Every structure is written in structure tokens, then in C-alpha cells.
Amino acid sequence: MPSDTSGFFISDGKCKRCGKPFYEVSVATAIAALMIGYLMITFFFNLLYISEEPWVKDIFGDYIPLGLEYIALSVILLIVMAPVMGAGIIPALKKRHSSAYGYACAECQKVLAQEAQDAAIKQKQSEEANAYAYMSRVEGLENGDPWLGKLIRSWKQDNPNKLPEESMINDLVMAKNMEKAGNFEKAAVIMEKYRFWEEAGRMRRLDDQKVIKHITVDMNELIDQVGTKGLAIPYKCSSCGASITIDKDSKKEGLKFCSYCGTAYNIDDMTKMIQSALE
Ligand SMILES: [Zn+2]
Ligand SMILES: [Zn+2]
Incomplete structure (x- = not known):
């Protein structure tokens, strides 16, 4: 698996289409990992060394330089190298494989371009x-x-x-x-x-007709119900105060205008009143 060797540094160190790792990116990543590992080991065992652990020199003396100055040196190198590799060299190597279709090897870039076309x-x-x-x-x-x-x-x-x-x-x-x-x-x-103003107007007139028809039908039904329940509902003209009685003998035509002053009754109010009396 290419991602195992590339480690946490890179997730796109391989071709997105065929999965082939980018050789020089893998090598650079491996080198970076080895160098950083080596510097960390140097730092750590030098810390032990100066705190007078005698076995450190016996075991590691041949492999890493020991001495106070190497603590500072390894820290400095770590601080310098990590960004140079991680943010400089490795991304630059990866960038050579980047294309409009993501990170891909040269062959796959052609295929991806063709596919996109x-x-x-x-x-x-x-x-x-x-x-x-x-x-x-x-x-x-x-x-x-x-x-x-x-x-x-x-x-x-x-x-x-x-x-x-x-x-x-x-x-x-x-x-x-x-x-x-x-x-x-x-x-x-x-x-x-x-x-479409004229059509809008035509629709609105249809709407008005519908309301009138609706109330007329309702009023007939309501008078029927008033009759069935044997109710006699008083209604007062809002204009002159004259009272009429709505009962089984009422005719819907007679409920449109006040017979005393001729004012048109508010059909909505009247309907609501009858409905609440029926409840
Ligand atoms: Zn590829
Ligand atoms: Zn009246």
C-alpha cells in the first residue's frame, strides 16, 4: 500500500485514478521520516545521556553523536527540516502531478482529460x-x-x-x-x-361570482337548518335598528335588504350569526 510508506505527511502522494504512488514523493517522504526520526532519537538519548544514564553510551555510542551540544543541534535541525520537507520539498514534488483533475500520473491525466472532454x-x-x-x-x-x-x-x-x-x-x-x-x-x-392584466381581471370576476354563489347556497341551507331546529333568530339592521326574525319562513331574497330603510344587510355577519345560533 503506497499510503503506508508515505505516512501522515501526504494523503495525495498517489495517482487518484490508478493508485500508483508518485515515486519521488514516496522517496522524499521516506527520507524526511528517517531524518526526523533520527533527529528525535538523537535528541531523546542525549537527554538521557546528560542525565547520566551510563548505558546510553554503551548501546548508542556507535550510532549517534553524544554530547550537550547535540541536544540543541537536533532541536534546531528539527525546527528547520520539518517545514522545509513538509511544507517545501514534498508539496513541490507533489505539485508536479497536480492537474485540473486532481493528483494523477501522466498517463491517467491524459485519460482524465479525455473523460472530461x-x-x-x-x-x-x-x-x-x-x-x-x-x-x-x-x-x-x-x-x-x-x-x-x-x-x-x-x-x-x-x-x-x-x-x-x-x-x-x-x-x-x-x-x-x-x-x-x-x-x-x-x-x-x-x-x-x-x-396578463386582462386575464387577471377575468379570474377576479370569476372569483367574485364564486363568493356570491357560495353565500346564496349557504343561506338556503342555513334557513333549512334554522327550520329543522325550530329556531327564530332576531337580526337587527345595523343602519336603522329595525328587527327582523330569521325562521323557517324566511326567504333568502328577503334577507338581502332591510325592508324599512333599504340598506343592504351584511351577509357575512348574518351568516356568522345564524351559524353560531345553530351550534
Ligand atoms: Zn495513474
Ligand atoms: Zn334598516
């Missing part, structure tokens, strides 16, 4: 295919859906030679679905976002 071509082809598919989708909507077609054509008139963004097309399809679902307000907001 192929990927770029593939990417471009798929982008072109996507763009074409998108263009077809827009065309399909433009020709296949009268409402969307009208909006897209009017947008194209304001933005000649351009294609609407995909987010806009998605929004328009959403607006169409919201209209179908009766959520006219949401559809109107989308129409405003793309400055």
Missing part, C-alpha cells in the same frame, strides 16, 4: 436535447391549448425571438389548473405576475 460533449448533447424537448413542449401547448396558446403568443409578441422560461410555462399551466379547480384568486395572482 467526453463528459462535456455528452452534457452539451443532453442540454441540446433538453432544449429541443422544451421547445416542442412550448409549441405543443401553444398549438394544443387555445387559452395557453393565446397567452404564449402574446408573450412572444412582446419578447420577439425568445422562448418563455420553463418556470413561466409551468406557472401558466398551474394557472389553468387553478381556474379548473375554482381557485381563481391564485390563477389571478399568476396572471398578474406575468402582466
Whole structure:
């Protein structure tokens, strides 16, 4: 395993593709490790030596220099060598193998470059295919859906030679679905976002109609429920103070305007009042 010989100094002392170690980086790292190891041993046993351990000279006298000055010397060399090797020489050797694709041997750099080129071509082809598919989708909507077609054509008139963004097309399809679902307000907001003012207005009018219809239906149901429960609910005109009674005989038409002063009743309030009486 190359990483065993390179030690903690380098994690990228080998080719990222084939895993082959960079020879001179491994050698430099091994030399650095040996030298630093040797200096540390020199330092350590000299400490023992000056604290008068007699066996040190017997065992290590032939291998390391002994004497007070070697303590200082080994420390100085360590301080100088560690950065020179660790931050200078070894990184410089590694750098010769660095490429746009990471640390790799010369052969693998060629392969990686080719792979990157192929990927770029593939990417471009798929982008072109996507763009074409998108263009077809827009065309399909433009020709296949009268409402969307009208909006897209009017947008194209304001933005000649351009294609609407995909987010806009998605929004328009959403607006169409919201209209179908009766959520006219949401559809109107989308129409405003793309400055289709008239369509926004049409959606809002649909929304108003929906509210009126909604309340009318509710009021009939509420009168039915009032009748079923046998309730008689007093309601006071907020304008003139005249009272009417809402019971099984009430007609929804009669609950729209005060018959004394002609003011339109607040249907919302009236609905809420009846609902709370029914609870
Ligand atoms: Zn390689
Ligand atoms: Zn009144």
C-alpha cells in the first residue's frame, strides 16, 4: 500500500485514478521520516545521556553523536527540516502531478482529460436535447391549448425571438389548473405576475361570482337548518335598528335588504350569526 510508506505527511502522494504512488514523493517522504526520526532519537538519548544514564553510551555510542551540544543541534535541525520537507520539498514534488483533475500520473491525466472532454460533449448533447424537448413542449401547448396558446403568443409578441422560461410555462399551466379547480384568486395572482392584466381581471370576476354563489347556497341551507331546529333568530339592521326574525319562513331574497330603510344587510355577519345560533 503506497499510503503506508508515505505516512501522515501526504494523503495525495498517489495517482487518484490508478493508485500508483508518485515515486519521488514516496522517496522524499521516506527520507524526511528517517531524518526526523533520527533527529528525535538523537535528541531523546542525549537527554538521557546528560542525565547520566551510563548505558546510553554503551548501546548508542556507535550510532549517534553524544554530547550537550547535540541536544540543541537536533532541536534546531528539527525546527528547520520539518517545514522545509513538509511544507517545501514534498508539496513541490507533489505539485508536479497536480492537474485540473486532481493528483494523477501522466498517463491517467491524459485519460482524465479525455473523460472530461467526453463528459462535456455528452452534457452539451443532453442540454441540446433538453432544449429541443422544451421547445416542442412550448409549441405543443401553444398549438394544443387555445387559452395557453393565446397567452404564449402574446408573450412572444412582446419578447420577439425568445422562448418563455420553463418556470413561466409551468406557472401558466398551474394557472389553468387553478381556474379548473375554482381557485381563481391564485390563477389571478399568476396572471398578474406575468402582466396578463386582462386575464387577471377575468379570474377576479370569476372569483367574485364564486363568493356570491357560495353565500346564496349557504343561506338556503342555513334557513333549512334554522327550520329543522325550530329556531327564530332576531337580526337587527345595523343602519336603522329595525328587527327582523330569521325562521323557517324566511326567504333568502328577503334577507338581502332591510325592508324599512333599504340598506343592504351584511351577509357575512348574518351568516356568522345564524351559524353560531345553530351550534
Ligand atoms: Zn495513474
Ligand atoms: Zn334598516
